[in-house]
Amino acid sequence: MTRPTTRRATTRSIRASLLTGAAVFLLSGCTLVTTLAGGGSGGGGGQAEDVDVIPTGLDPSIQTFYEQDLGWDECGSGLECATAEAPMNWADGTSEQIELAMVKVPASSGNPIGTIFTNPGGPGASGVSFVRDSAQYVFTPELMEDFDIVGWDPRGVGESSAVECRDDAGMDEWFYGVDEDLDPDTATDEQIIAEVTANSKEFADDCLENTGALLEFVDTKSTVQDLDLLRALVGDPKVNYFGFSYGTDIGAQYIDMFPETVGRVVLDGATDPTLSTFEVVLAQQGAFGEATRTYLEDCLTTTSCPFTGTVDEAIAKINTLMAEADDTLPVNADGRKLTSGVIDTAISSALYNDQSWPYLSDAFATFETAGDPAGFFALSDSYYGRGPDGTYADNMFEAFTAINCLDYPVETDPAKIADFNRQIAESTPIGIPGPEALGDTTCQQWAFPSTNELAPVTGAGADPVLVIGTTGDPATPYAWAEAVTEQLESATLLTFEGEGHLAYTQGDSCITGAVDAYFIDGTVPAEGLVC
Structure with missing residues (x-):
């Protein structure tokens, strides 16, 4: 997800933003009503006879990739692994050429409908x-009985x-660095923007130097073409796909x-491809603002809540705490210094999953009573995939x-950037506004x-999705x-009434059913089904 950068956090620490998924486990129930839909072939698990899995009319240099042999090897715990080659x-x-790593959990039935x-x-x-750790x-079990489940690392x-x-x-x-030469109370907007721009330029240059030519070709549309290649390599005439976030x-x-090779596709936690970066951030800030209030409303009903009074009073207390953190820079046990940016990330991390709310409350309580910022760093580290030893699990960010x-x-119009920053300040209950001229540096x-x-x-x-x-x-x-x-001609919307990010992972029988x-059957839920 993407979060705003506050003035103080911008001055003190340069942070990346993220849009990521997290599993949540909130149980509820509803009555499932379905209608049978025509079509929706899911494809086969292997090379289907008399069915073309390779598109016609491909350039010979591209067709070579579609004709490669995909060798699956055992890679522990019943899994199979393979590596495909694709054009950069x-x-x-x-x-x-680039490599695409894949892992498969074979269908438990031994006779998969498809992939x-x-x-x-x-x-x-x-x-x-x-797939390896969480499938x-x-x-x-019903889905894993009938289908091979394949995960791949996109380019x-x-x-x-x-x-x-x-x-x-x-x-x-990049995430936690602190510039102590800039005073968050006296630094001018020009100084803040110059500092952020310099840090961003250094990071961008590092990415180009260490990645090379690949950096130009990791866009989503190239990944979509990779997916069609993988579809053909597993022998499916149509793609079955389950996307989260x-x-x-x-x-x-x-x-x-x-559209002609769409089989059965589920999109859980869908994004809107028409939105600009600014529109995405603004929408998320409104949603995270509501989630913050929901968390605080729940917290204030418990005896262990570190806040008292009203939700607005709790928000004011958090903002005061964040400002004081930037002024005093409390030190964590590992030497890292607490800023409003760390607190902001900790809050974001907990809001993905209401089962994480107690950890956020504990972080506030521990800091208030003992001055210990460890809880904030633990939540922030989990957000970034940082281990206790300081290593990052992967290159996600x-x-x-x-x-x-x-x-x-990238939006470069100064008027639109200023308007965006004003709207962010209005829609975000947590944090201190940054310079109005600060764009996506x-x-x-x-x-x-x-x-x-x-x-x-x-x-x-396309077949029904x-x-x-x-x-x-x-x-x-x-x-x-x-x-x-609304955009997709063949899409049906399934609504889950609940908190948190994603629906299928919450275990609700209405959704999973x-x-x-x-x-499994090509049965499309009734239009307007709410779980």
Whole structure:
């Protein structure tokens, strides 16, 4: 998800922002009502006789990739792994080759209906790690009985040909570095913007130097073309796909680019491909603001809540605490210094999952009573995938920046930037506004500016697809699911009334039943079904 950068956090520490998915486990129930839909072939698990899995009319240099042998090898715990090759530049099949890492959980029946590809979000999250470590917790036994579940690391991510910007110490500096030469109370807007721009330029230069030519070709549309390649390599004439959070963008773009090879596609926590970066951030800030208030309303009903009084009084207390942190820079046990940016990230992390709310309350309570910021750092570290030893689990946030800078055109109009910052200040209950002239400095410094045009997806002629929206989702607001459902010609919206990010992962029988019936039998939920 993307969070605002406060003036003090901007002055003290340079932080990256993120749009990522997180599993939540809130149980509820409803009555499932379905209708049978025509079509919706899911494809086969192996090479189907008399069915073309390779598109016709391909350039010979591209067709070579579609004809490669994909060898699956055992890689522990019943899993199978493979590596596919793809062109770095899909517009030039003779360009340098890249590798795409894949992992498969074979169907427990031994006779799969087909393959379900899946992506957990980000951009930048590892599909390999997601399937390897979490498939049995996320997907139902019924789904895993009938389908091979395949995760892959998109180009730029994880075990595939990957974006590399900095080592662990360098990423610590990017997320947690503190500039003590700038006083957050007296620094001018010009000084703040100059400092942020210099840091952003250094980070962008590091990414180009350490990644090389790949940095230009990690956009989502290239990943969509990779997905069609992988579909053919597993022998499926149509793609079955389950996307979460940003993973829904991959799915929606696939439906639009390859409608004739769409099988059964589920988009949970859908994003709206028509929105600019500013529109995405503004929508998220409204949703996270509501989630903050919901958390505080719940907290104030408990005896262990570190706040008293009203929600507005609790928000005022948090803002005061954040300002004081920037003034005093409390030191964590490992030497890192607490800023409002760390607190802001900790709050964001907890709001993805209402089961994390007690950890956020504990962090505030421990800091208030003992001056110990460890709880804030623990939540922030979990957000960034940073281990207690200071190592980062993967390159998610390097890839996140690289992909977003290619996917979203950068706004440079000073008037629009100022208007955006004013709207952020109005919509965000937590934090102190930054300079009105501060834009997206990281992507402004990026080596390869975005050439992507934001446009609605239609998927004309595609088989029926399923979009899921959660009413209390702070990271991918429900309105986005409504919007992408409206755009896609064959989409049906399934609504989950609840808090947190994503629906299928919450274990609600109404949601899982509808999704499983869709994948297994091609049964599409009734229009307007609410769980």
